[in-house]
Amino acid sequence: MTPHADPAGRILLLRHGETEWSRTGKHTSHTDVPLTDAGRSAARRVRGALAQVRLDGPPARVCCSPRARARDTADLAGLDVDEIDERLVEWDYGDAEGRTTPQIRETLPGWTIWDGPWPGGGETPDEVCARADAVLADARGLLDGGDVVLVGHGHFSRVLTARWIGLPATGGVHFRMDPAGVTVLGFERGVPRLDHVNQRPVEER
Template structure:
């Protein structure tokens, strides 16, 4: 690549992600499929970025993210709560279908999360993290290993969109998304590239 890029790697499959249960604070391991996905994500990363070791690799402290980084062949410089998943509060462990039994039409993007983070709080956390990594991007690629909803917020905020615009981006387990810029304008270089 001609420019340094910000790469987002979502963790591989867990038991809850496979069944659509909201998984924020709960520290679940990868399934066997998730482990294979993480290995494959490492191959995808290597194919996409042959320009050497990233200057910085940050990971969520959840075991599913750390294990994905390990299996993908990435050395994590720091595990940080800045990369934690959206805090689902009272909805932790529930599916959207279950939540809609009491809150019709509920989505993480459009409704409140009792006991959890608001879209504004998640947006502020994403902005702080992006400010931090922009400095490191001057020296090389940066990799962030994290979660589905928070990665979608990072994409939206990278583009200068509201956090809730994350609804428009898909980020599947063990996928790689690459963010960059063209002449100072932020752009998505690759979105939701599946593990190969």
């Protein structure tokens, strides 16, 4: 344990709301599938979840994936996006794009995105890891000014979570990140810590 003072802010990860492909389990990276009505509703309600975990005051920076489903989620959640960051796109699934795990396993028994293989130009865990580390390094440099919010996707947010606490990219398998879920990456006396994982939108009354 180190005696270092913690920065003022933390990193908040927000996954986009439900799409038809996420609802049916299709792997979605570069395909720009719109939010469903349920996804739009959850994105509006995630304001409450963000309010529960956010620090007082505006975020130091809000960065968002360029995909419309992420940008629409940020807008519906009441976030003012400061930067569109190409590095926040979802894991490139290659030939797995648009296919469910059972469909992929018809030709690749036992396949998972964590174990591969990654045919058709899909990213490897090492490639996704390098991207995640760069995002986290930049975000960490802004935390003295307050929270940094990263609006993106499921698998990549799970990799960010794993890398924050020193696990390999494949360690993301241990974390859940539902549509419109929020995860908070914080500190314990300078040591990276998970403050919240998969905080869900506040339910309608």
